[in-house]
Amino acid sequence: MNYSFTNKVEYASYNLGVFLCTTCVGIHRSMGTHISQTRHLRVDRWLDENQIIFMEQHGNEVSNAHYERYLPDCYRRPDGCxxxxxxxxxxxxxxxxxxxxxxxxxxxYMASTKSGHLMKRGRDAAKFEIRRFELSEATNTLSYYVKEVSW
Ligand SMILES: [Zn+2]
Incomplete structure (x- = not known):
């Protein structure tokens, strides 16, 4: 992605102040221009001087310091591969x-418990049944319930 330069960095998002590779620019464009306004660095024309100044003042390091300020420690940041x-x-x-x-x-990401449903094979039957489960950080356990009460 933006750091690793596995792909060619040929684009910029001039409202977010980041330079983008060919993969990431496609994702930025799919979010819509209310989120990210992108332009090719060489092919497109840069007529608005304020956009150039904004890019000069930001760049990926400055922008990421803002947009990833509270990136959780547990979050694995994807790279270009x-x-x-x-x-x-x-x-x-x-x-x-x-x-x-x-x-x-x-x-x-940060909640200390996580619950949901999983498919569990019944003890005496070959078929799978829906069971509610709960992961708890406090007790460091995974519990699941034999009888499903209700959804
Ligand atoms: Zn990228």
């Missing part, structure tokens, strides 16, 4: 949902 689907998840979390601007937006 990461599958596009992981890059997209990261880029959308970072710019569209702005999850790393405020710890309060990271409930999903």
């Amino acid at each position: 990461a599958p596009a689907v992981l890059l997209e998840q990261f880029i959308r979390a970072k710019y569209e949902r702005e999850e790393f601007l405020e710890p309060a937006r990271q409930v999903g």
